[in-house]
Amino acid sequence: MNKDQNQSIYDVIISGAGPVGLFLAGELALAKCSVLILEKAEDPNSPLKQLPFGVRGLSAPSIETLDRRGLLSELELHKRLKNPHQNSGQGARRQVGHFAGIPFHEGDIDTSQWIYRLPNSTATSLMSEIQELEIILTRRAESLGVEIKRGLAITGFDQTENNVTVQSGDRSFQSKWLVGCDGSRSVVRKLAGFEFAGTEPEFTGYTTKIDIADPEKLKSGRNITPAGMYLQSQPGYVIIQDFDGGAFHGSEEPVTLEHVQEVLRRVSNTDVTVTALHAATTWTDRARQATTYRKGRVLLAGDAAHIHAPLGGQGLNLGLGDAMNLGWKLAATIRNKASEGLLDSYYAERYPIGVQVLDWSRAQVAIMRPDPDARALNAIVRDLMNTRDGATYFASRVWGINTHYKLDGHHPLTGRSVPNFEMENGVTIGQLMRDGKAILLDFDSNAHLKDLANEYIDQLKYVSGRAAEQFGLSALLIRPDGFIAWASDSETDEDAIRRAIELWFAA
Template identity: 70%
Template sequence: MQTTQKQHTYDVIIAGAGPVGLFLACELALAKCSVLILEKAEDPASPLKQLPFGVRGLSAPSIESLYRRGLLSRLEVHQKLKNPHQNARQGAERQVGHFAGIPFTEGNIDTSRWGHRLAGSPEVSMLTTMHEMETVLSRRAESLGVEMRRGVALEGFEQDDSGVTVSWANDSFNGKWLVGCDGARSVVRKLAGFEFAGTEPEFTGYSASVDIADPEKLKSGRNVTPQGMYLQSQPGFVVIQDFDGGAFHSVEQPITLQHVQEVLRRVSGTDVSLTALHMATTWTDRARQATHYRMGRVLLVGDAAHIHSPLGGQGLNLGLGDAMNLGWKLAATIRGTAPKGLLDTYFTERYPVGMKVLDWSRAQVAIMKPDAWSRALHAILSDVINTRDGATYFAARVWGIHTRYNLGGNQPLLGCSVPNFELTNGTKVGELMHDGRGILLDFEGDESLKALAADYNYQLNYVPGRARVQLGLSALLIRPDGIIAWSSNGKPDCVELQKAADRWFVRV
């Protein structure tokens, strides 16, 4: 390894410039950390990211995170795209999601059961593309001073108690921390030796851009068949699930026109003819999760920490949630303002969320398998999802409405995402979080709370003022990631508040 001078040491080196790595970089840079992103791809533009099957659905926690950092208004794709599940028939109820291909409709969802979602809160779901997310987040990262080097494939690293040295070709980079955001086949995860436990795939999935000679032979929308599943959301774009145990995907062989046609014919039960293959990729339902997200000064985020089927579009949302949770905790650790054990809460909070998503993915695959048992389960769940209770439950799960961290205690909304309270002056809580700091929200203007907040200096903003709707609460402590860490529905107990604040912040 050749070096001619002492190198700059970054606070954090991030491997991977996808949406998750970029969002984490933005969170760290917002907290004044120096960040270097290493990305093996020289060109960020990938045609696959811009095709219709590159469309992704953002869930409520992701939308809230982007809103709280002032980024939501920069997304425009959702304004141009129609929901790909929407039934085009006149007067038909709008399909807004699915579980294993079983649709649930907007009219069947009882949003009144989500009482903490106030009027004026961000949407619960939204469409975007990987290309749009990366474009918006790249611009944000650049404005915050994040450095990025493309065409740099991490080849190795060494770590000690003070930091990490990352090697590439004849060069090296020094950082206090290394974070792997480098996807399902994470080099960081493999080199560090993280255990990656889970289950093997049941199918090979195909996403393809094709010319179809006789598209009328294929039904529109998502179709579960005795041989698998196929989806024709737009003419010329197909998604197929072939229950081959993931065999074709595992051998990494070229995807040919003839092969895609053969699979599509078998799964659809038609003699449809394809005349051209423009682009295609494969994927599986392999479901694995790292048993730990940290090893020394190396951390895993997003698909590097967990992989699963893309059914339901949970992967991007899960990764963005990881980044939002880790960013402020790692920044506080670097600044020396982290209470003991703060960084450990990244794993204890996010691992259970990831585990639930993996099981959600496995459950969908289990009822899509081409056998009699799965078809029976599919029929029963179709009946359940077509009820008001069923649709409301599945929508809440898919959109992350009830995501909650177990912080102990029984206070109202403890561990939940803070509602977007609107103060009487018109300001909304989400708009007060652009700086990435915690908030002590005091609806009653209690001077003792103001004095307590001052003990934490710049880590915590004190915000007094009544809200138009207060949900019976008098005060809340909100973490930088928007999670409620303490609340009161009467006269605040300053002793309990200080205990809660000391768990997440350091008095100065």
């Protein structure tokens, strides 16, 4: 083996320069860790990452995450992207999302139920493109000193008590930690022997760009049929769901024009003629999740840790949430600033969120099946979604509005994403979080709290002042990922805040 001479021992090696690996690398580098990303593909560009294939819906937690690192304003494409899953419509009947293809509409959502969402909050959903997102995340990672080596797939690794030696063919690299962000077929997950438990697929999904001789034979929008579902949102851009038990996707056969035509004819029950196949990709509803996210010095994040159907598209959001949660905890561990059990709280917090998303995708498949029982259930869910409470419930789940970690603490905001408070000087909490530090936010300007925060100055910054709306709160402890570790709306109990700070930040 050709061991690279004179090489440094990186704090972290990440396998995979997908959105999750890139975001995580940026988080670690922001906290002054040295990071190497090894990426299998030589070329970061791929037609499958560009429009229309690369369209991804971002939900509230991801949008907040990007805002908290100053990246949201760099996304440009969403200003002219049409959501392929949304039918046109106006005003109250404008479709703003779906569950199992059943739309919910803007005017039906009762946002007053989201009591801690402030008027200047970032959007609840936004269309993005994988390629644009990766370009922005690559730029950020590299500007913070992350090294990215492309065309180098991880092929093996060994871990000891203190470090990990990673192989890529005949080259090797060393680090203190290895994080597998290498997607659904993760080599890191397989080599480390993580159990990947879950359920088998019921369908093969196709995303295709095709020319059709007689497109009028297909209905526009989403169409559930006795054999599956097809969706034609823009001319030539067709998504198909074929309930074949996931057989075609599993066969790994190439997707030919003849095959797409056969499936489209059968699913749409038409004799439509496909004259050209420009690009196609397949996917399934296989739902699996690693039963732990850490083995020694090896961790998993993103699709490497969980896979599910892209219905209502939550995989990227789940992965970015993993990376935001893991970044500061792993960095604190590396810098010897982590409180006991901090790194393990990554799995404790993120695994249950993954379970919810996998079940959300399974529930959709269960009522999309083209059988009478599923159709009956589908009709009932449709009725519920047309109620105000129903639409509000589905919107809050699809957009991740109520994402919540079970943390110790009595205040209802504990474990929730911090509202985007706007301080007297016009600065928002999102803007104050760009440096990746935790914040002790003191609405009462209590000198004792300032002194306390200064004891942890490396990790915690003190912000005081009034906010335009502060829900009667006196003080909050906000983690670097934007989740509230502690909150008080009475006179601040200084012992309680000290205990909370020690819990999260005392080495």
